[in-house]
Amino acid sequence: MTDTTRIEEDIAHLLRTVDDLSDVVARQEKEIDILKRRLHVLMEREAERELDAGGSVPLADQRPPHW
Template identity: 60%
Template sequence: MSEALEERIAHLVRAVDDLSDVVTRQGREIDRMTRLIAMLAEREAEREAGSGEAPAANARPPHW
């Protein structure tokens, strides 16, 4: 019985380690995407400010 418990614990420890690696990797990816979104938002704000025109969402369609 003791050997079966040790084997089960070993499998559970491995699963926890694997999940920890996945969470760590996902955290890094989320951080990278957050930085990218902030950079893109800043770039878009600069583009809108530099154009002097209304953003396309606020501009009237050409057929008006």
């Protein structure tokens, strides 16, 4: 095997790896967006529940005491 052939094979392998990783990152970005939306909905629900229970400022909107 010549050096040129070896380099071409290495490049082809690296390009395939980059494409595979790009697909993984794109899928993870979609999953993160979905999880962010779900978390936002859950935080809103909990804030409403805390407010309905008689709290003045929902705990989800309060800063921790160390801030």
